[in-house]
Amino acid sequence: DQQVKQNSPSLSVQEGRISILNCDYTNSMFDYFLWYKKYPAEGPTFLISISSIKDKNEDGRFTVFLNKSAKHLSLHIVPSQPGDSAVYFCAAYPQGAQKLVFGQGTRLTINP
Amino acid sequence: DTAVSQTPKYLVTQMGNDKSIKCEQNLGHDTMYWYKQDSKKFLKIMFSYNNKELIINETVPNRFSPKSPDKAHLNLHINSLELGDSAVYFCASSQGDWSPLHFGNGTRLTVT
Numbered sequence: 001d002q003q004v005k006q007n008s009p010s011l012s013v014q015e016g017r018i019s020i021l022n023c024d025y026t027n028s029m030f031d032y033f034l035w036y037k038k039y040p041a042e043g044p045t046f047l048i049s050i051s052s053i054k055d056k057n058e059d060g061r062f063t064v065f066l067n068k069s070a071k072h073l074s075l076h077i078v079p080s081q082p083g084d085s086a087v088y089f090c091a092a093y094p095q096g097a098q099k100l101v102f103g104q105g106t107r108l109t110i111n112p
Numbered sequence: 113d114t115a116v117s118q119t120p121k122y123l124v125t126q127m128g129n130d131k132s133i134k135c136e137q138n139l140g141h142d143t144m145y146w147y148k149q150d151s152k153k154f155l156k157i158m159f160s161y162n163n164k165e166l167i168i169n170e171t172v173p174n175r176f177s178p179k180s181p182d183k184a185h186l187n188l189h190i191n192s193l194e195l196g197d198s199a200v201y202f203c204a205s206s207q208g209d210w211s212p213l214h215f216g217n218g219t220r221l222t223v224t
Binding site for chain 2: 002031032034041042043044045046049087089093097098099100101102104105
């Protein structure tokens with residue numbers, strides 16, 4: 001019962017171009033969405049979030065888009081840099097539950 | 113000045129043994145969590161404590177027993193370890209109210 005899905009296990013992008021990571025969810029009761037970045041042998045670190053009442057949130061090179069009707073969110077990174085190479089996790093909080101549900105991650109590789 | 117620290121980083125042990133993982137946070141957060149990342153890389157919540165009280169207990173075998181002596185510490189004790197317990201265990205903390213989680217760097221447990 002995977003409620004948050006990242007269907008692309010990996011993505012390769014050239015340095016300087018845009019990286020787009022996608023995430024789908026099945027539960028329309030999710031209230032708040034977050035993206036995490038994870039380097040090997042480290043814990044996930046929070047990147048950016050979006051509330052279900054918004055459809056876009058921007059922070060520097062990172063923008064998250066939320067399409068509630070499609071139950072889809074995406075993370076755009078532009079321009080992509082070598083340090084962005086990591087595993088990216090999408091996560092969501094259900095309404096009324098302080099229990100963050102994670103997708104399975106997408107490994108992003110930025111090529112020089 | 114590590115925000116969420118967990119020890120040990122690596123733990124190799126035999127089936128049937130009992131082991132503990134310790135976690136401490138210096139962020140002043142009220143809520144602490146244990147997450148498990150299995151071989152398929154899914155991050156799943158196991159337990160959540162708010163100010164020393166258990167608030168989330170997912171369907172985890174009762175061989176796993178969390179203990180929170182104070183709100184800055186959340187330890188995980190595992191009895192009678194099994195092969196399937198091999199995973200990376202992450203401790204995390206948050207201010208609650210659907211705020212982002214801050215993760216430790218994980219403990220890789222290998223049961224042989």
